[in-house]
Structures are given as structure tokens and as C-alpha cells.
Amino acid sequence: MKKYIVFDVGGTNVKHGIILEDYTILSKNTYPTQCSNLEFFLADMLHVIEEYTSSQQISGIAISLPGYINPQTGYSEQAGSITALDNQNLKELLEAKVALRVEIENDGNCAALAEKLNGNAVDCTDFICMTIGTGIGGGIFVNNQILHGTSFRGGEFGFMITQGGQGIKSIMHRNASTSSLIHAYKQLIGMEMEETISGEQVFFEAITNPDVQALIDSWLKSLSYGIFNLAVTLNPQKLLIGGGISVRENLINHLMDHLEEIPFWHEFKIPIEICKHKNDAGMIGAFYHFKRTSEVQAVC
Numbered sequence: 001m002k003k004y005i006v007f008d009v010g011g012t013n014v015k016h017g018i019i020l021e022d023y024t025i026l027s028k029n030t031y032p033t034q035c036s037n038l039e040f041f042l043a044d045m046l047h048v049i050e051e052y053t054s055s056q057q058i059s060g061i062a063i064s065l066p067g068y069i070n071p072q073t074g075y076s077e078q079a080g081s082i083t084a085l086d087n088q089n090l091k092e093l094l095e096a097k098v099a100l101r102v103e104i105e106n107d108g109n110c111a112a113l114a115e116k117l118n119g120n121a122v123d124c125t126d127f128i129c130m131t132i133g134t135g136i137g138g139g140i141f142v143n144n145q146i147l148h149g150t151s152f153r154g155g156e157f158g159f160m161i162t163q164g165g166q167g168i169k170s171i172m173h174r175n176a177s178t179s180s181l182i183h184a185y186k187q188l189i190g191m192e193m194e195e196t197i198s199g200e201q202v203f204f205e206a207i208t209n210p211d212v213q214a215l216i217d218s219w220l221k222s223l224s225y226g227i228f229n230l231a232v233t234l235n236p237q238k239l240l241i242g243g244g245i246s247v248r249e250n251l252i253n254h255l256m257d258h259l260e261e262i263p264f265w266h267e268f269k270i271p272i273e274i275c276k277h278k279n280d281a282g283m284i285g286a287f288y289h290f291k292r293t294s295e296v297q298a299v300c
Contacts, residue, residue: 003058004019004059006018006063008107008286009033010033013032015282017029018058023117023284023288028280042093046094049094059100063102063104065082066081066082067086068106069152070152073091074102074104076088076089077152110285110288111129111139113139113146114280114282115285126144128234129141129240132178132245133177136158136177136226137156138156181216184218223258228262228268231269240274242274247274
């Protein structure tokens, strides 16, 4: 069975692995993302590719990438927090260095594709996948098709205003992402911003610290506002939540508590579920996009 390299590029880490044609992930690992330097970013990715190709036969490379990505060409007008890839074409840059076909799709769309393939949206024609991590992203399925938008900006939920009057903190990227929660926690306890702490540690601290719990409640409220806005705009069959935070027990129950406090939620209420593939969704969806692109090219 053929083997492929898959990358899921995030603002903090790059996940990578080897995947088979039947979507079995044979191995996976991570390395820190070089967000602002193109030379360093490419060097890290090429090093991983070389390690894989030196020990096994590889048939292609599939990449999940944040930002406004043209899935036909691989061009990224803007790549989220990966500023090194703004106005760059990672597909062309890699194909110039390695003798393998490369395909790239937006990370939120990859998560949605994975859930549509064999996750918790197999039987859905209209659903939303929201990914929560360094930023807020997502994918939208309408009439059984990914909604890319006219300029590949569909699913950029992170720019939704959920806390009006708060300046830059008004948008979900700054009030409902995992990184925004960690940032607020550091401010609360006076921790240096350069210090490293996980979202899991913040939730653990909340067990005994009511101020931290209040911080999490505010974060959940912002998240619930975004979910409500999507529900009343698109009326999907369900909304799925992915990203590292999705592994938390009772996340859905706590979110539902906040949603129930929003007037009119009872009229627009939809099921809220966790993505089946969790942190593997980006890699699986990227490879699904790779295979779909291969099928289109074969027909042409």
C-alpha cells in the first residue's frame, strides 16, 4: 500500500506523519513552527521530508495550512500566524525541491473533510466544523460541498466579533482561542508572556482558583456567542468542535450551559459534538483533499 507524508501546520507546532491510502496513520510527530522566517520554515519541513523519503517509498505530500489558501494552486494570500507564508506558494516551493506532488488545503476545511470522510459528519450534507487552537478556524459544508468562499475566506470564524467594544479583543481569535485563554491567564497571575503553559494547566488551576474559573467562564461565553451566530446564520445539521481543547471532558456540557443562557437559542438549537478525529483531523483531511485532487486530475 502506498505511503504519503502529511503535515498539519499550526501556529505553535507542526504535526507530521506517514499515512496509508486507507487513511491509517502509521507514525506521527511534531516540531515547533518557525512562523516568521520562510527560510527556517522550509528548512524544517524539508528536513522531515528527507528523513521520511530516505527510509521509505513516499508517493506524495499533503498539507493542512491556516489562512486564505487556494486549494487548486497552493497559493496562500495570508497564512494565519504563519506570516512567513503570506503571499507565498508552499506547493511550488516544495515541489521545486522534492520530486513529489504536493497538495495544500486550509486547516479548518481539512478538519471538516476528515469528519465528512469517516468521522462524526458522514451522514451530514450541511454542517460546521470549528477548530480551536492558536486561533479559531473552521470549515463549512453546504449541500455536501466545502464552502471556500469567493476569495477562499470561508470558515474564518476567528474574525467574528463576539465581544463588541473590546477593541482587538472583540474578535474570537482574541477572546475564544486557546492562545487567548492562556494569554489572559498569564495577565491574571502576572506570568511573563514568554513562559510556556498549556491550556490544560489553566483548566487545572481553575479547580482551586475562582478567578481563573471566572476567566474560563468568560472564554466559554465568547465561544458560545460564536456558535450561536453560526447556528442562526447557516442552520446546519450539527456543529463539530476540534482542536486540542476538544479532548477536555465536559467541554460540550459547559458550552451548552452558556448557550442556554442566550435568548432565542431554543429556536435555533443544533447538536454540538466533538470531532471524532480530534488532533488527527488536519492530517486526515489534508490527505482526503490530496486524494480528491488526484481523482479530479485523473478525470481531466
